[in-house]
Amino acid sequence: MLDATASRFYTTPMTTPPSRPDATPTQRRYHYLDHRPPAGIPERATLLLLHGFPDFSYGWRNVVAPLKLAGFRLIIPDLLGYGLTSSPPTSAASTAPGTESRLAEYGGRAISIDLNGLLDHARAAQGSEYGAESLTSDGRNGRVIVLCHDWGSWLGWRFAQWYPERVMGVAGLCVPFQAPTSKYLSIDMVVKNVPNFGYQKFFSEERSTKIIEQHLERFLAIIYMIPGLFSADSENDEEIRDWHLLGKLEKLITMPEFSDIPLKYLGRMILDGEQLAHYERIFRSRGMEGPLSWYRTREVNWQEDRALTSKTLPESLPALLISPKDDVAVPPAMGKTMLKHVPQTEIIEVAGSGHWVQNELPGVVVQHFKEWVERSVLPNEKKGSGMLGWLRSKL
Known part of the structure; x- marks a missing residue:
């Protein structure tokens, strides 16, 4: 491709x-x-x-x-x-x-x-x-x-x-x-004020790398859903509809009671089978540490932003x-x-x-x-x- x-x-x-x-x-x-x-x-x-x-x-x-x-x-x-x-x-x-x-x-x-x-x-x-x-x-x-x-x-x-x-x-x-903020805001402080960023708490933790890599196909399939992690019009039960909130995404990809739910009940895939396989090959070959590292740079970015003149x-x-x-x-x-x-x-x-x-x-x-x-x-x-x-x- x-x-x-x-x-x-x-x-x-x-x-x-x-x-x-x-x-x-x-x-x-x-x-x-x-x-x-x-x-x-x-x-x-x-x-x-x-x-x-x-x-x-x-x-x-x-x-x-x-x-x-x-x-x-x-x-x-x-x-x-x-x-x-x-x-x-x-x-x-x-x-x-x-x-x-x-x-x-x-x-x-x-x-x-x-x-x-x-x-x-x-x-x-x-x-x-x-x-x-x-x-x-x-x-x-x-x-x-x-x-x-x-x-x-x-x-x-x-x-x-x-x-x-x-x-x-x-x-x-x-x-x-x-x-940029004048004071450093931890991910916990951010999620407290913006609950829809709950999934970012999971991504910010190093342990999420291995978990997502172990469930990579399902993770990518869920992310690329209509509706999906980033869409509001799901008609499924509350646990699925609110998976952008704190703790929900991890449960959805790891716990049997959620991982057994067929993907077709969660939404329609944006990617076709070939495209999903391509994404999985790319991310499996390189691993998820690099992509997830972006979520772990809050303090780095705060330190850098202090040098902005405007x-x-x-x-x-x-x-x-x-x-x-x-x-x-x-x-x-x-x-x-x-x-x-x-x-x-x-x-x-x-x-x-x-x-x-x-x-x-x-x-x-x-x-x-x-x-x-x-x-x-x-x-x-x-x-x-x-x-x-x-x-x-x-x-």
């Missing part, structure tokens, strides 16, 4: 993560797909597509063709811990004797640094109508539009904070911008949030709070979809994204507000 003609690899320089400058320098290898518009279609802009959990570059498969036909170049990485990208060890069980955990490399700023290098490696915006005005002779500093989902959305918003000069706009699916996004940056109405882990009401921090955000609620909106309703996502680009991003670039707005903020 890998498009070998679009497959690329980027290896980072030897670095230490921002929150651990005393760590041993390391490198990471990123795999990414690089899709260009078909011959005869002018390249308008370069997109950076960032996936979420548990996914990889393949998760954007249903939007690739229409976006290419619309004149966009697509750079789609397997994020750290996923697919063919490096998966630095983080747990005591996986690190070799005498070595240290590399969890700090999964921080949002650390990965943003890697993505900045990856965009230069890909020569992002070279040949594009928009975003190429800042390119150097060796293809560095091109600007992109970010389209992102789930954890990728969280990362996309942060990338725009760390590298505003590289971003023409951000379109997030499901997960809104979250302003706690919000540039006022000149176009922002779009697409919120599926049936997403209970991140319901639309949570997205509306983003307006307090990023008032220029355009919010679109989508009916008939749960968390995997780019695969449940890919045509709707593409249409709203293209209209937003034409309505907000490109006019912003034509009047010079994008790069100039960022430059003004630095003067």
Whole structure:
């Protein structure tokens, strides 16, 4: 299922993560797909597509063709811990004797640094109508539009904070911008205030890695359900309907009284049999430690965010949030709070979809994204507000 003609690899320089400058320098290898518009279609802009959990570059498969036909170049990485990208060890069980955990490399700023290098490696915006005005002779500093989902959305918003000069706009699916907090908030404090994040408590614990790996097929099948972990319209009993709450998902994949429930009673699969098998092969071959490490970086990200010069996004940056109405882990009401921090955000609620909106309703996502680009991003670039707005903020 890998498009070998679009497959690329980027290896980072030897670095230490921002929150651990005393760590041993390391490198990471990123795999990414690089899709260009078909011959005869002018390249308008370069997109950076960032996936979420548990996914990889393949998760954007249903939007690739229409976006290419619309004149966009697509750079789609397997994020750290996923697919063919490096998966630095983080747990005591996986690190070799005498070595240290590399969890700090999964921080949002650390990965943003890697993505900045990856965009230069890909020569992002070279040949594009928009975003190429800042390119150097060796293809560095091109600007992109970010389209992102789930954890990728969280990362996309942060990338725009760390590298505003590289971003023409951000379109997030499901997960809104979250302003950095002045105080560290543990996962227990978060779940107390946001009960629908209960499943994240399980993911944040190292023990969940082995449990999920032992029940990987069922876990993936449940995650990719309509309705599923991230959808609100289940008609099954309370234990199943509320499995996003604290403790429910672990029970559903491990306890006999729940694991014996046929999957067909839980919902309809988003993935067909071949696709589910492909996901299982990918995650079984690499293990779940890397993907789950993202849920274990709360303190790392808090430490990194303290260095941000601004706690919000540039006022000149176009922002779009697409919120599926049936997403209970991140319901639309949570997205509306983003307006307090990023008032220029355009919010679109989508009916008939749960968390995997780019695969449940890919045509709707593409249409709203293209209209937003034409309505907000490109006019912003034509009047010079994008790069100039960022430059003004630095003067």
